[in-house]
Amino acid sequence: MSVQPRRAAETAPAPDTVRLGGVGFGYAETPDVLRDVNLILPAGSFHFLTGPSGAGKSTLLKLLTLAERPVAGSLELFGEDAGSAPRSALPAFRRRMGVVFQDFRLLDHLTAFDNAALPLRLSGAKLDSYSADVEEMLDWVGLGSKLDARPPALSGGEKQRLAIARAVVTGPELIVADEPTGSVDAVMGERLLKLFQTLNKLGTTILIASHDESLAERSGATLLRLENGRVTGGAA
Numbered sequence: 001m002s003v004q005p006r007r008a009a010e011t012a013p014a015p016d017t018v019r020l021g022g023v024g025f026g027y028a029e030t031p032d033v034l035r036d037v038n039l040i041l042p043a044g045s046f047h048f049l050t051g052p053s054g055a056g057k058s059t060l061l062k063l064l065t066l067a068e069r070p071v072a073g074s075l076e077l078f079g080e081d082a083g084s085a086p087r088s089a090l091p092a093f094r095r096r097m098g099v100v101f102q103d104f105r106l107l108d109h110l111t112a113f114d115n116a117a118l119p120l121r122l123s124g125a126k127l128d129s130y131s132a133d134v135e136e137m138l139d140w141v142g143l144g145s146k147l148d149a150r151p152p153a154l155s156g157g158e159k160q161r162l163a164i165a166r167a168v169v170t171g172p173e174l175i176v177a178d179e180p181t182g183s184v185d186a187v188m189g190e191r192l193l194k195l196f197q198t199l200n201k202l203g204t205t206i207l208i209a210s211h212d213e214s215l216a217e218r219s220g221a222t223l224l225r226l227e228n229g230r231v232t233g234g235a236a
């Protein structure tokens with residue numbers, strides 16, 4: 001696979017990709033969704049996050065992707081304080097991660113190719129430099145014949161695979177995915193798992209929130225469980 005995670009040039013050990021200490025967060029109607037989350041994702045680690053519906057998995061992912069910020073505790077990404085960093089610093093954190101949202105967040109007016117290529121285009125890269133990588137990634141997720149299709153003409157599973165291609169095509173250091181196999185069949189679920197495993201072997205830190213406990217167990221990833229506002233399992 002030609003898409004590879006970017007790596008720092010220095011030889012010092014990479015800092016933990018994610019460190020959460022005593023994190024608390026909630027909503028007006030549901031305070032205390034997260035009460036005291038302690039979580040470390042070392043660089044290059046692979047974790048699955050499971051837990052009952054409504055436990056707060058998507059909420060935790062919103063904190064990691066900086067869509068929300070903790071109201072208590074600390075959040076470090078890539079060895080730097082992200083929990084209380086100024087808003088102007090957030091895009092630099094976000095550029096280092098690929099995110100698969102549960103609702104995909106594709107742009108309906110763009111083709112599949114242009115949706116997948118969007119993060120590269122926004123980074124200022126020239127089409128010639130990324131076009132082959134984007135096509136390879138779309139081929140990997142089974143969309144090689146749908147490069148010109150727009151999201152409204154894609155099935156739920158195809159949209160999900162397109163969202164995954166877009167998240168991984170930049171070679172991010174961290175991939176955060178919310179139910180990334182929820183809309184695909186078992187065969188494609190295995191194929192997507194292989195994609196995540198391959199990216200992890202290349203050094204990408206990966207956190208997948210999923211209801212699919214059997215996929216999580218087959219993944220070889222460290223299993224984390226979110227319940228009653230706390231995460232158990234893993235290195236924290």
Ligand SMILES: Nc1ncnc2c1ncn2[C@@H]1O[C@H](COP(=O)(O)OP(=O)(O)OP(=O)(O)O)[C@@H](O)[C@H]1O
Nearest residue numbers: 027028029030033052053054055056057058059060
């Ligand atoms: N934007 C919001 N405003 C208010 N409450 C919210 C919001 N988003 C989530 N919640 C509430 O926070 C709690 C945790 O929701 P969240 O979606 O994070 O759980 P989850 O573990 O991802 O659930 P599922 O497995 O069903 O996707 C739930 O009680 C939910 O109703």
